[in-house]
Each structure stands twice: as C-alpha cells, then as structure tokens.
Amino acid sequence: MHPERRSRQKRPRTRADARSEGLDYHQNRRRWKSWSSWNQTAQQILSVCEYSDCARFEFRTQCSTEMHKTLSIFGWSAVALLGALATAVIALHRDEPINALWLVAAAACCYALGYRFYSRFIAAKVLALDGNRATPAERLENGRDFLVTNKWVVFGHHFAAIAGPGPLVGPVLAVQFGYLPGTLWILAGAVFAGCVQDFVILLFSVRRDGKSLTEMAKDETGRVGGFVAYVSVIAILIILLGVCALIVVNALKSSPWGTFTIAMTIPIALLMGIYLRRIRPGKVMEVSVLGFILVLLAIFGGQWASQTPSVARIFSLSAPALAGLIIAYGFAASALPVWLLLAPRDYLSTFVKLGTIGLLAVGIILLHPTLHMPALTRFVDGSGPIFAGKIFPFAFITIACGAISGFHSLISSGTTPKLIARETETRMVGYGAMMAESAVAVMAVIAACVLQPGVYFAINSPAGIVGQAPDVAAATISSWGFSVSAADMQALAHAVGEQTLFNRTGGAPAFAVGMAHIFSHTLGGQALMAIWYHFAIMFEALFILTVLDAGTRVARFMIQDALAHVYKPLGRTSWYPSILATSALVVGAWGYFLWQGVKDPLGGINSLWPLFGIANQLLATVALCVATTVIIKMHKTRYAAITLLPLSWLVAVTFTASWHKIFDPSPRIGFLAQARSLQLSAPTAASARLVFNNRLDADVTGVLVVLVSLVLFESVRVWVGVLRGNRDARIEESPFVMTRLATEERI
Amino acid sequence: MNHLVRVLRILRATLREIFDEASYARFLQRTNASSSPGAYAAYWREREASHARKPRCC
Numbered sequence: 001m002h003p004e005r006r007s008r009q010k011r012p013r014t015r016a017d018a019r020s021e022g023l024d025y026h027q028n029r030r031r032w033k034s035w036s037s038w039n040q041t042a043q044q045i046l047s048v049c050e051y052s053d054c055a056r057f058e059f060r061t062q063c064s065t066e067m068h069k070t071l072s073i074f075g076w077s078a079v080a081l082l083g084a085l086a087t088a089v090i091a092l093h094r095d096e097p098i099n100a101l102w103l104v105a106a107a108a109c110c111y112a113l114g115y116r117f118y119s120r121f122i123a124a125k126v127l128a129l130d131g132n133r134a135t136p137a138e139r140l141e142n143g144r145d146f147l148v149t150n151k152w153v154v155f156g157h158h159f160a161a162i163a164g165p166g167p168l169v170g171p172v173l174a175v176q177f178g179y180l181p182g183t184l185w186i187l188a189g190a191v192f193a194g195c196v197q198d199f200v201i202l203l204f205s206v207r208r209d210g211k212s213l214t215e216m217a218k219d220e221t222g223r224v225g226g227f228v229a230y231v232s233v234i235a236i237l238i239i240l241l242g243v244c245a246l247i248v249v250n251a252l253k254s255s256p257w258g259t260f261t262i263a264m265t266i267p268i269a270l271l272m273g274i275y276l277r278r279i280r281p282g283k284v285m286e287v288s289v290l291g292f293i294l295v296l297l298a299i300f301g302g303q304w305a306s307q308t309p310s311v312a313r314i315f316s317l318s319a320p321a322l323a324g325l326i327i328a329y330g331f332a333a334s335a336l337p338v339w340l341l342l343a344p345r346d347y348l349s350t351f352v353k354l355g356t357i358g359l360l361a362v363g364i365i366l367l368h369p370t371l372h373m374p375a376l377t378r379f380v381d382g383s384g385p386i387f388a389g390k391i392f393p394f395a396f397i398t399i400a401c402g403a404i405s406g407f408h409s410l411i412s413s414g415t416t417p418k419l420i421a422r423e424t425e426t427r428m429v430g431y432g433a434m435m436a437e438s439a440v441a442v443m444a445v446i447a448a449c450v451l452q453p454g455v456y457f458a459i460n461s462p463a464g465i466v467g468q469a470p471d472v473a474a475a476t477i478s479s480w481g482f483s484v485s486a487a488d489m490q491a492l493a494h495a496v497g498e499q500t501l502f503n504r505t506g507g508a509p510a511f512a513v514g515m516a517h518i519f520s521h522t523l524g525g526q527a528l529m530a531i532w533y534h535f536a537i538m539f540e541a542l543f544i545l546t547v548l549d550a551g552t553r554v555a556r557f558m559i560q561d562a563l564a565h566v567y568k569p570l571g572r573t574s575w576y577p578s579i580l581a582t583s584a585l586v587v588g589a590w591g592y593f594l595w596q597g598v599k600d601p602l603g604g605i606n607s608l609w610p611l612f613g614i615a616n617q618l619l620a621t622v623a624l625c626v627a628t629t630v631i632i633k634m635h636k637t638r639y640a641a642i643t644l645l646p647l648s649w650l651v652a653v654t655f656t657a658s659w660h661k662i663f664d665p666s667p668r669i670g671f672l673a674q675a676r677s678l679q680l681s682a683p684t685a686a687s688a689r690l691v692f693n694n695r696l697d698a699d700v701t702g703v704l705v706v707l708v709s710l711v712l713f714e715s716v717r718v719w720v721g722v723l724r725g726n727r728d729a730r731i732e733e734s735p736f737v738m739t740r741l742a743t744e745e746r747i
Numbered sequence: 748m749n750h751l752v753r754v755l756r757i758l759r760a761t762l763r764e765i766f767d768e769a770s771y772a773r774f775l776q777r778t779n780a781s782s783s784p785g786a787y788a789a790y791w792r793e794r795e796a797s798h799a800r801k802p803r804c805c
Contacts (some may be wrong), residue, residue: 160765165805243750276787281784282767405804407802554801557800735780
C-alpha cells in the first residue's frame with residue numbers, strides 16, 4: 001500500500017498538530033487560494049517544514065482540493081458567462097439573422113448548469129439519493145422485467161422510449177411566434193420542469209418497486225388521483241394517436257414518393273419479423289441494418305414511382321383516402337402478433353431515429369446555418385395562421401415534449417425504474433435523458449428557422465387561412481411581411497420531388513424541408529435535396545406509425561384491464577372477440593379525431609394540437625401533484641417548490657389555455673365560438689358535423705380540466721392535512737434493504 | 748485506448764438492450780436453451796404482453 005494512503009487510514013494529524021509543527025494552517029490556506037501563487041507557496045512551505053508522510057499527504061490533498069475547486073469555479077463561471085451571452089444574443093438580437101450556433105451554445109450551457117447544480121441540489125437536499133439502498137432491479141431481479149442494468153444502457157433505453165415525434169413537431173409549429181419564445185420555453189421548461197418531473201417520478205417509482213404513475217397517484221393522493229391519471233392517460237393516448245395520424249396524412253397527401261416509401265415500410269417490417277423468427281432468431285441489430293438498407297432502397301423506389309405516371313397515380317392519394325388507409329392499418333397492426341409487425345417496426349424506427357438525430361446534430365454543428373426566422377413575428381398577437389392564440393398560454397402547450405411532457409411520467413414509472421441499479425443513477429437517467437430530448441427540440445427549432453419565413457408559413461398555413469390557389473396563398477403570406485412567391489414554392493417543391501408544398505400543415509413537412517436543407521448543404525448538395533427530404537419524411541412517418549401501433553395496443557390493454565372488472569373474459573389479452581372489440585374501440589376513437597382533422601377547413605392542427613398539448617400538460621400536472629405530495633410527506637416541505645413551482649406554472653398555462661379553447665369569443669380560438677359561427681353561416685350537413693366536432697372538443701377539454709382539478713383539490717387537501725398534522729404522513733415506499741452490489745458497475 | 752474500448756462496450760451493450768438482443772440472450776441462459784426458431788417463439792410468447800404494454804412517447 002502506498003505510504004500516503006496508509007498514513008491517511010491512521011488519521012494521526014489534526015490542525016493542532018500542524019500548528020505545533022510550526023505551520024500556520026489558516027494563513028497558508030488563504031495563500032493557497034491564490035491560484036497564481038499556489039505552486040510557489042507549496043514549494044516554500046515544503047522546503048521550510050519537515051513533514052511526515054501523512055502531513056505531506058494532507059497538504060497535497062488540501063492543495064489539490066483547492067486547485068480543483070478554483071478550476072471548477074473558473075470553469076463553471078465561464079460556462080455561465082457563455083450561456084448568459086448566448087441567451088442574451090438570441091433574446092436581444094433583432095432585425096438581422098443570427099447563427100444557429102448561438103442556440104446550440106445557449107442550450108449546451110443551460111443543460112450543463114442545470115445538470116451540474118440544480119439536479120445535484122435536488123438529488124442531495126430534496127430526494128437524498130442513497131446509493132446503499134437496493135433498488136427493485138436488484139431485490140426483485142427476475143431476468144425479465146427487473147434487471148440490474150448499466151446506467152448508460154438504461155439512459156439509452158429511456159431516451160429511445162421518450163423521444164418521439166413531439167419534440168420535432170411542437171417546436172416547428174411554435175416557430176410561428178419566432179424562434180425566441182419556443183427556445184426560451186424549451187430551455188427553461190426542460191431545466192426547471194420537464195427534467196425535474198422525469199427525475200422525481202423515476203426515483204419515486206424506484207422506491208416503490210417500479211409502480212406506475214396511476215398506482216402512485218392512488219396510493220399517495222387517493223382513489224380520485226388514480227382514476228384521473230387512468231382517464232388522462234387514455235384521453236391523451238387517443239388524442240395523441242389522432243394528431244400523429246393527421247401529421248402523417250398531411251405529409252403524404254398527393255405525394256406518391258412519400259406514400260410509396262412509407263407503404264414499403266410495412267412489407268419491410270413484416271419481412272424483418274419473419275427473418276427474425278425463422279431465419280436468424282434474435283439477431284435484431286443485423287436485421288435492423290438490413291431493414292434500413294431496404295428502406296433506403298424504398299426511398300429511391302419512391303422516386304421511380306413518382307416519375308412513372310401509372311404508378312404515381314396509384315400512390316397519389318387524397319387526405320381522406322390516406323386517413324381511411326391509416327385507420328385500417330391501425331386496426332390490423334393492433335390485432336396482429338407483436339413479433340410480426342410491431343416489434344420489427346419498433347426496431348427499425350429506433351435504428352433510424354437514433355441515427356438521424358445524431359446525424360442532424362452533426363449537420364447543425366458542421367453547417368452552423370443562419371436562422372432566417374425573426375426572433376419574434378407579428379403573430380405574437382394571437383393571429384397566427386398555424387394555430388390561433390397568444391404566446392401565453394399557447395406557446396407553452398404547443399411545445400410539450402422538449403420542455404415538459406406528462407407522457408414521460410408514464411415511461412419514468414414504467415420499464416425504466418425496473419432497470420436502475422442504484423438510486424444515484426436516477427439523476428443521470430431521469431434528468432439527463434430529458435435534457436437530451438430537449439436538445440432534439442432545439443434542433444427542430446433550428447431546422448424550422450433555417451427556412452425563409454415566407455416558405456415556412458407557405459408550408460404550414462392551412463388553405464382555409466391563406467387560400468387554395470398558390471398565387472393567392474403566396475400573396476396572402478407576402479402581405480404579412482414574409483415575402484414568398486408561387487414560383488419560389490414551385491421550385492422548392494420540384495427540388496424536393498413534390499407537386500406542391502403549400503398547405504402541408506402539421507409541422508412534419510416543414511421540418512423535413514429544413515432538415516433536407518441542412519443535410520444537403522453538408523452532404524450531397526442540391527442534387528440530393530429530394531432524397532434528403534424524403535428520408536426526413538420517412539424518418540418522421542416511420543416512428544409516428546410506430547407510436548400509432550404501440551399506442552393503440554397500450555390503450556387496448558388498458559381498456560381490457562378495466563373491462564375485466566365488468567366481465568372477466570374481456571380482460572384476456574389472447575381472447576380474439578375481446579381483442580377485436582377493444583381494438584375497434586380504440587382505433588374508432590382516434591380515427592374519429594383523425595377524420596375530424598382531415599375534414600377541418602382550418603387544417604385540423606389548429607384545434608387538435610392544442611387539445612393534445614392540453615391533455616399532455618394536464619397529465620404532467622397530475623404527475624407533479626403526486627411528486628409534491630410525496631415531497632411534503634417526506635417532511636421536505638421547504639424544498640417542495642422544486643415541483644410546486646412547475647406545477648403552478650402548468651396549472652396557470654393549461655387552465656388558461658383550456659378556458660380560451662372552450663370559451664374564447666374568437667371562432668379561430670374557441671371551440672364553442674367556432675360552433676356558433678358555423679351554425680350561423682351555412683346550415684349544411686357538413687357544417688353540422690363541424691359544429692358537433694367543435695362541441696365534442698370543448699367537452700373533452702372541459703372534462704379533462706374538471707378531472708385534473710379534482711386531483712389538484714385532493715392533493716392540496718393531503719398537503720394541508722400533513723402540514724397541520726391532521727393526516728398521516730406515511731409514504732408508501734418499500735422498506736430499506738442494503739444493496740449487495742459491488743462498487744464496480746455491471747455491464 | 749482502454750477508455751475507447753469501454754465506451755464501445757457500453758455502446759454495444761446499450762444497443763443490445765434497446766434492440767432486445769440482450770433480453771433474448773438472458774432468456775436462453777435462463778432456460779438453458781440454444782438459439783432456434785422454437786426458442787425465439789417461446790421467448791416472444793413470454794414477453795409479448797410486456798412488450799406490447801410499453802408506451803412510446805409522443
């Protein structure tokens with residue numbers, strides 16, 4: 001053993017000893033703090049004093065700690081200064097385009113500071129993470145659901161589960177206000193709300209043997225909490241699936257190239273499933289690479305299809321036709337065995353997703369494009385063409401994933417807590433993975449802002465606002481101060497291999513054009529613009545359809561679980577009558593929202609995306625209610641603000657947004673006002689359906705708000721009871737068991 | 748060099764976990780079976796319900 005270590009173990013020295021040996025401890029400590037004189041001081045003191053081994057060790061340790069501290073202070077001060085500078089540039093710079101690297105710098109610094117200081121504070125002071133406490137992965141390890149897993153592996157697994165189309169689509173839509181509101185909300189929302197929610201819920205689930213959010217809500221806030229969480233999850237799933245399907249429809253309508261490519265992913269996934277089952281069992285990465293190559297071939301095949309009139313006719317589908325096909329696909333995918341379609345599609349989309357996100361990050365860094373969108377547009381007044389409403393509250397519900405998403409609390413209380421090896425790793429997995437998703441949202445903002453504003457609005461504005469004819473649409477958008485011409489749009493459509501790019505609402509096509517712009521400037525030039533555009537569309541549509549498959553099935557299981565209380569056989573997931581009935585119920589529900597969006601003259605996104613945002617943020621409200629309740633029951637009330645503040649913000653945002661969406665007198669914002677306006681204008685069968693749809697949307701929003709208000713009320717009752725001492729503050733944690741894991745990590 | 752090897756090992760382990768290869772290997776170890784279409788079918792029978800209940804976020 002090294003002599004210094006041996007002497008440290010004996011711990012013979014004290015400050016009094018140091019003084020007795022002639023060393024003025026405090027005087028020298030002050031001198032050591034001076035970075036410039038540190039080495040000189042050390043040499044002088046060492047030469048003057050005769051030290052024993054242990055004295056020298058303490059001295060060196062002290063110096064090393066001081067040096068490390070000084071370096072750390074300098075380093076983090078530099079990060080804070082750079083972050084402040086970058087944020088100031090993006091916030092205060094006006095009238096001239098800025099470089100995307102300012103957004104990247106601001107994001108990187110905010111995440112670094114948030115992770116280093118805020119998450120560490122939460123971990124140490126509020127949650128008191130205990131590395132010695134055995135996690136359910138260790139105590140209940142069964143090799144299947146519960147499994148001790150390396151923290152980086154869990155991080156990758158968790159990120160792959162939380163990253164979906166949301167952080168790409170929401171930020172693109174919110175760019176109608178300019179790049180500033182969305183970017184600031186993504187950064188602040190992630191650091192102070194989204195990452196905190198994911199981290200805290202993950203830890204609480206770990207301490208409760210991996211219980212789900214609905215179970216924790218029932219245990220901590222009462223039966224109402226559990227019921228509302230269940231209803232919110234079903235509602236959010238249904239609305240999410242409807243919106244996701246609408247995004248795909250809007251991206252693929254009248255696009256033979258895109259439709260052919262996406263259609264080909266179905267036989268490719270089936271082929272992968274059969275290959276895995278019959279030819280090379282379990283070789284998933286191998287078959288994913290094979291599937292990816294086939295998908296690339298399908299993109300080139302799509303080009304051929306779009307240029308061959310007889311084939312192009314078959315794949316040029318209207319929005320209603322595509323909606324019908326997607327509904328039929330959703331039903332079939334929900335009823336087919338998992339191994340045949342869902343699992344291989346999931347593997348393929350994960351493979352493409354991780355690769356493309358990495359590629360986009362590299363592309364942005366290498367190209368560091370200029371953002372043409374202004375910091376703030378004229379639509380901050382609430383008159384935006386993509387969705388109506390002012391920055392507050394609509395920017396904050398439009399961007400959910402990327403800032404804070406209630407859906408993440410389901411993942412954080414699902415598979416992930418059953419894989420965590422140590423409590424201390426929840427910080428990296430929960431807080432860290434959400435930061436990574438937030439970074440994806442920043443990339444989406446950049447991809448949308450590299451487009452000329454006129455082009456961005458031409459792609460994203462519905463025909464009902466700007467007009468159907470290209471000349472009329474271009475003139476309307478130019479009249480807003482965002483210059484664009486029909487000829488420019490035609491040239492762009494031609495460059496990306498489309499017939500037209502007007503009125504492609506939903507965010508996906510605008511993101512794809514931006515991404516193609518970045519990729520084609522990095523690799524391949526303008527010649528590959530069309531290939532990159534369709535690659536981006538394939539990338540988005542592929543994992544949106546995976547969300548559709550998986551979401552339909554998850555909702556189906558949840559309904560089957562509930563129906564089992566009424567009639568037991570309905571809960572059997574292998575009983576075909578039950579499978580078909582519940583699949584039809586789920587697909588019918590989201591299919592209805594999809595159809596409503598397709599038939600909406602304002603493009604559907606205007607009403608459905610805010611509805612989805614409200615549902616998602618309301619679920620986050622439930623998760624934060626549960627988290628605050630647990631923190632108060634842990635007698636950490638002085639720190640309850642870490643979840644209480646985001647909760648208060650979300651309540652303000654979602655309740656205000658819900659109020660506007662239901663009661664706002666403007667027909668473009670309020671569902672009821674639009675229903676009234678349609679009733680007054682032309683009482684036809686079509687308008688009667690639109691009136692019904694608007695009233696339905698208002699009812700859904702109202703019911704969700706009432707249910708979440710109940711959870712909030714129940715939670716506040718619990719908090720007051722615990723604080724007054726009238727209520728038992730017992731928390732439903734599993735008992736402490738000392739870990740048996742060795743200190744080294746397991747892989 | 749050691750760091751690089753370690754990073755690559757973790758990356759590989761992450762991908763194997765995400766793509767369920769590690770899960771299948773654990774199944775084979777647990778059941779003392781060797782990889783075959785039959786074993787893979789049995790593996791899927793065992794985990795179909797849990798895989799299908801895994802939500803993917805928006």
